[in-house]
Amino acid sequence: MRDKYRRGGRRSRGWGLAAVLLVSLLLCGPVPAPSARAQEVEGFDLTVSPVKKEFTLQPGEGLDFAVTLINHAEHDQELLVYAMDFTVDQYGNYEFHEPGQISYSCSRWIEIPRERLVIPARTQHEEPFRLQAPPDAEPGGHFSVLFFQDASEPPPGQGVKPSYRIGSLILVTIPGEIVRDAEIRSFSVGSDFFSLWGPPEEGEVKWPARDIPYRVEVENTGNVHLTLRLLILYRPSVGFGSGSVDLGEITILPGTVRVLEGHLPKPPFLGFFRAEAVVSYGPDMYTFDTEKRAGKRFVVFPVLWFLFLVLVGTGVWYLARFLRGRFQVSLRVSRRR
Structure with missing residues (x-):
């Protein structure tokens, strides 16, 4: 009888060890990776507004528009201004191309008065442009992006300086057989x-x-x-x-x-x-x-939570059996005495 309850005790201790091990695995998840801090771009602190402009033009029609530029830096910002075609892949990544390479381009419709300009420090400036649709423009959508690129020279002895740029999307619709779906x-x-x-x-x-x-x-x-x-x-x-x-x-x-x-x-x-x-x-x-x-x-x-509860419940049941058996043995010994 004593050997039977000893074996039951070993089984109970085994279940208890398994429960402790499972709890340890549940509580010890992977350590979260540290958050990444965005790298600041030195010397180029420019805001372009709006980031997207929509127009509707008849074939042969033109209109004037402006883009607002805000130089937040403490120094004057020299910029290159140019238009490019673009495509967007299924994940939202942009690819840029020379004007006129994409069938739905309107980059060559944009007249840029100044291809190089300077925005004084801590000022806001509106740069004018003109959009001129050709007489044979096809109905549907035509697109371009106006870029404003850092044109400042690198400090002496600094080597090659990376160029930063920011853009404003130009979205043009030519009326006709338009399908929006x-x-x-x-x-x-x-x-x-x-x-x-x-x-x-x-x-x-x-x-x-x-x-x-x-x-x-x-x-x-x-x-x-x-x-x-x-x-x-x-x-x-x-x-x-x-x-x-x-x-x-x-x-x-x-x-x-x-x-x-x-x-x-x-x-x-x-x-x-x-x-x-x-x-x-x-x-x-x-x-x-x-x-x-x-x-x-x-x-x-x-x-896993249900398995954990089942395991804990089973462990408690075996522990109760074990304790009850020990109590019965102890009670019998006491009566014999």
């Missing part, structure tokens, strides 16, 4: 089974923090640029937790696809959920009266 090509939200707690407020999301990724593909199926708003909503079918992710406004060029990826910042804890991507747009960059929606289901079920 977008489609959500795909939408996905990941499920989560093995996380232990919510994601950090800052920094990269890594296990064991809860990581619920999303991915949205939106295509501009029209022939002009679209400025649209994107929102992700999620609510429980069965469970706890609901919320939304506002992805803000983006501009998509015609015939291109934009992919937006990320992680739900406040993911739900437990249940079956339905997420919905909502894309809103309209006839201009200020109106959002058309909606497209796509839905996706996902599951959040913290398996």
Whole structure:
């Protein structure tokens, strides 16, 4: 009888050791990476406003416009001014090209009075430009970017100085057979089974923090640029937790696809959920009266927590059995005496 309860004690101690080990693993997650500090650009402190200008022109029509430049530095800022074509890949990365290389370019429509200018220190300046559409301009969207580049000379003995620049997008629509439309090509939200707690407020999301990724593909199926708003909503079918992710406004060029990826910042804890991507747009960059929606289901079920509870419960049960057996043995010995 005594050997039986000794074996039970060894089993109980084994379960207790396993429980302690699991708790240690649960509490010892990866150390968060230190936050990165943005590097300041010395000698170039310029604001361009607006960052995006939209125009509607008839073929052969012209108009004057201005770009506001603010020099925040304590010294005069010498600038080069020029226009370039651009393309945008599906992840929002820009590529710039010489004027006239892209079929929907309007870079050669922009008349630049001064290709080199100086903005005095701590002042605001409006630089005038003219946009002239050719008589045979095709209906649809035409695009360019106006760059303002640092043209100052490097200090003596400093070697080659990097050039910094900032731009303002020029978006032109030529009336005609205009199509403004977008489609959500795909939408996905990941499920989560093995996380232990919510994601950090800052920094990269890594296990064991809860990581619920999303991915949205939106295509501009029209022939002009679209400025649209994107929102992700999620609510429980069965469970706890609901919320939304506002992805803000983006501009998509015609015939291109934009992919937006990320992680739900406040993911739900437990249940079956339905997420919905909502894309809103309209006839201009200020109106959002058309909606497209796509839905996706996902599951959040913290398996490790349930395993932990089962393990703790089993350990408590074995411990209770062991203590009860020891108490019975002790009681029998006392009675014999």
